[in-house]
Amino acid sequence: MQENATTPIQAASLRRRLASMLYESLLLFALCLVAGFAYIPIFGSIHGPFQKAVFQLYLLGVIMLYFLTFWKRGGQTLAMKTWRIRLVSADGTPPTTAQCVARFSLAVIGLLSAGAGFLWALFDPERQFLHDRLCKTRLARSG
Numbered sequence: 001m002q003e004n005a006t007t008p009i010q011a012a013s014l015r016r017r018l019a020s021m022l023y024e025s026l027l028l029f030a031l032c033l034v035a036g037f038a039y040i041p042i043f044g045s046i047h048g049p050f051q052k053a054v055f056q057l058y059l060l061g062v063i064m065l066y067f068l069t070f071w072k073r074g075g076q077t078l079a080m081k082t083w084r085i086r087l088v089s090a091d092g093t094p095p096t097t098a099q100c101v102a103r104f105s106l107a108v109i110g111l112l113s114a115g116a117g118f119l120w121a122l123f124d125p126e127r128q129f130l131h132d133r134l135c136k137t138r139l140a141r142s143g
Contacts, residue, residue, distance in 0.1 A: 024079040086142035106131035
């Protein structure tokens, strides 16, 4: 069932979002493993610094494609479906492609800055992550 602008958005709890992130990390590990198996036979070894950087960018692209595909097709990744969480715009409508790209990019930056973008939720009055606050998106409870 799609939420619309007239339905109040019920925010997913921080505990539920963190549990979903833990489950998501297991799925991403498997995704990166499979993507790595596909990459190495085609492009060869990853022993040099340049090859490592290219491989890391490739994996980042695969992860981004995973998130963008699922967020645009219903607002949920596999882990988000399990934990009944849906990504929506602040007004309850499905997120735009630009919001999804910005959210992913800012989440990566927030993760690389010692998790500051995620720790933001501890101090935010609505317990939102920084990337959600900046992109005008929310993680809402679904079904």
